[in-house]
Amino acid sequence: MNVRTWRGVPAPERPAPRTAPPPPASTASFAGIRFIMPRYDARRIESRWQKFWDEQRTFETPNEPPAGSTGKLYVLDMFPYPSGSGLHVGHPEGYTATDIVVRYSRMRGKHVLHPMGWDAFGLPAEEHAVRTGTHPRITTEQNIDTFRRQLKMLGFSYDWTRELATTDPDYYRWTQWIFLQIFDSWYDAAHEWTGPDGRRRRGRARPIRDLPIPPEVHALGPDDVRRFQDQHRLAYISEAPVNWCPALGTVLANEEVIDGKSERGGHPVERLPLRQWMLRITAYADRLGSELEDLSWPESIKLLQRNWIGRSTGAEVDFLVEGLQPAAGAPPRGFDEWRENRSRSSFPRHPEPNVVRVYTTRPDTLFGATYMVLAPEHPLADAITTDAQRAAVAAYREQASRKSDLDRTDLAREKSGCFTGAFAVNPVNGQRIPIWIADYVLISYGTGAIMAVPAHDERDLEFARQFDLPVIEVVQPPQAGESAIGFTGDGVAIHSGEYDGLPTQEFKRRITEDLHARGLGREAVNYRLRDWLFSRQRYWGEPFPIWHELDADGKPTGLMRADAAESLPVLHPHMENFRPTGNPEPMLSKAPDEWLYRTAEDGVRLKRETNSMPQWAGSCWYYLRFADPQNGERFIDPEVEKYWLPVDLYIGGAEHAVLHLLYARFWHKVLFDRGHVSTAEPFSRLVNQGMILGEAELTGYVRAPSGGAAPSQAAERDTGGGFQRDQIPPDRWVSLTDVVEQAGDQLADRVTGEPVVAMRLAAEDVMKQGGCLVLKERPEIVVDSRAFKMSKSRGNVINPDDVVQAYGADSLRLYEMFMGPLEQVKPWSMSGVEGVSRFLSRAWRMIADERADEVALNPAVQDVEPTEEQDRLLHRTIKAVTEDVEKLSFNTAISRMMEFVNGFSQWEPRPRSAMERFALLLSPFAPHIGEELWRVLGHGTSLAYEPWPAFDAARIAEAEVEIPVQVNGKVRGKLRAPTGADQAAIQSLAESDAQVRALLDGKTVVKVIVVPGRMVNFVVK
């Protein structure tokens, strides 16, 4: 199936010409529109040029570099989820930034790849289907059409022939194919190899057929070999407690659960054991962390990822449990005997059944361990529990298993636990310590068991105090007088036998070595990162290309088969009803039997996997497909991949700092290990745009009407919790400084304790006084001014359609860039849009004749040589704009262009050459007016591939510069000096200046500091 025809868009037939001349300026009609537009009329200009770019295929980019190319540049936007509400003003922020970069780069001769597509699988379309019965594909297509229209309306120079949607069967065919690559891989952590990037690495994904099969497994037969392989695949099935969200009807990844609620919708989430697909991202934890190093990403994002991966180093240590059998039927052995045994063997891969293995980052505190804790789910919990404690432990474990994550975190963190009755022996000193079970130890981290050192761990201390367990100090803090109890930093060892006096770091090294030598422990590394829960129970996601074998009774045998790569894609089954099953059973399990079952050639009955992939899957590799979107043979041609990848600049929201970027890097590394891509990292440079907030709102506070415990909800802001704005008795206002927040979001008056509600104010209600905004009618009342995240409930959402309708796309683009630095959070301001729109009008009038009946050149624009001053402004502007675009400092670039227009507008005549170069500078930012001005200046072709203007530093320099003269660091006067004057020259100039002499009169000059071209400072007494 061809992706283009499937969506009803015919494939292009002829190669794209770069440019073609539009009708000459004298023609009275253009693109079929009457051409009377003396004033700057954004709407007419914009639709005309959009049509022109489309028809002329101006931005289509063949994979072959054009003659004279200065190199490839792949600039990518994070593709949007096409929601039903259309484009948000946040989208065009990053998209405009990349569009400026690519338009600029084309003018610098770069061969630019700049595509756009749709992250189109996802819940909302399916929820819509549940409500209306409309197939999610229909809804998705409609939403995509809206998004495409809106993006085209903004004049972005995407190569639309590369457009793709993750929901295209021709796309998810390869998503499924990549899944099969992951499924076909195991991670060989010991494998050392040199990649195509020339780097030596340890650890690699390898084909599952290369997995060594232990002889004892081999002996069990082929089915067991297959099960063994299945356990080692990078994509595997695991029965694990998962986050089941009944409201959404799906299981969610840990990352999608926030405070025990779903990230999307805020619905409660339950813990439930379920058979789920997992991706072994933890195998890559180390590389995902260390290979961040060379990337040009913001340090803060790298740190966020590193924290998410959460690498920690420490030691695993074995503790013998008293009175337990080392093996079935064997008699219990004593501590000394065990230790003796261990020192002869070595630290075993798996501990004996009577040994608890713990993970600790502080092996130096081993002498301070006063008890042990196992996670409630720990496999040894049953075996070690004494009969006396059995009932209590069972009850505790039962209760813990029912606790959701919400309960575990929200319950004011009160520690709970239960003694097992068992004791372990501390391997370093033979001390008996009790073993507890408590849910503050997680089964999913480390070994699921800890040694507790209450003196030097906050959680252990809290637990020890609650249950009256002993506390032994073993680390002396470096600062005298600091209490050792509760000290968690590095210090010097005490009460630690032969190790006393060792600094923490050295102690750690020594004891880890000693434990290792005696077979009692070893160095260990752990990660906070967990394997990626990769299945969902919804319809609108990629089906898995996997079959489960059934036995004669139709029951799954646990053995799996993958679909053949040639048979992909696995399409969705036809379904009428999209209502969730109401239980964790996947939607696809309701599919027709033809889809669900088949019989293999060897006669084995097969049932399809009915889970679907999560939305993250499609976005894990779309940047690869853009380079070769129509390839029917491979997911990407290797030569094309080598040419375009990696992405040189990737811009998107910071909300994807961890999930999307980590997942995509993981997939990329698997493909790299398996030889399908040539780079180890997909995105060499990353920039996060800052969120755009709503317009700043003024808020006053009012004591609620008596009896009315009004909630301070946003929705109440217009009514003030029962008051109309004009009816508020003056004495009910409360100053912002007196408003305090109480439990549960309630606001109250600090003085009286009465509840307080927020009340939206208008600009004319307030005035400025002493650095605060205050109420005009009662100036002692301080009010609040803040911008909030745009949201439907707050009613402060700005629709880009409306902005374009009123001011034009160029103004919207320019404003979004002018608001402030790209990475920064910033509030929207409609009058700011008006400001940049006025600038564009001034630029228009500077070049075009406003009084003429038809678009014509302003008579002031003439073929004259620029004056020295004009030349200076021109070249200074070119230099600044060029450098600012390189730095992505678009707001300052626009300021410079405003200065240019402010300068040139007052000059007549205006040299045509300067106006032309200005149009070129402006065009990446405001491409429609840029093209139009270029045409007015007499050019017949698009400026999209015109060379970027160059500047001449010599023309920027002035003959003289003004230099401030300071006395004791304060500016006291100015003098003019020749530009190149050296220190001595400037000093003598300053000293001979009458004004300066007057300042120095009667004082002793101690020192003179001269910074040539900058300033002079006389230090006097």
Place this chain on the structure above:
RNA sequence: GCCGAAGUGGCGGAACUGGCAGACGCGCUGGAUUCAAAAUCCAGUUUCCCUCAAAGGAAGUGUGGGUUCGAGUCCCACCUUCGGCACCA
């Protein structure tokens, strides 16, 4: 609690490697143009003191210290806001 980012006019923000704080834009004030309005153009706009005015002076980049001839920028401590993580041993 831990980690990160940021605090500059009424507002968004600018200020290269320490060197004239407030570029540019918004808003506001006054003026021109107009029958009037919109649009446009011109001037002013950190605060305080002094002055009829001009000129001048002082303070000023979250707070308090420090380094320096000189600090928005560097160092130390703290406060506030935003973002992330949150029993990860």
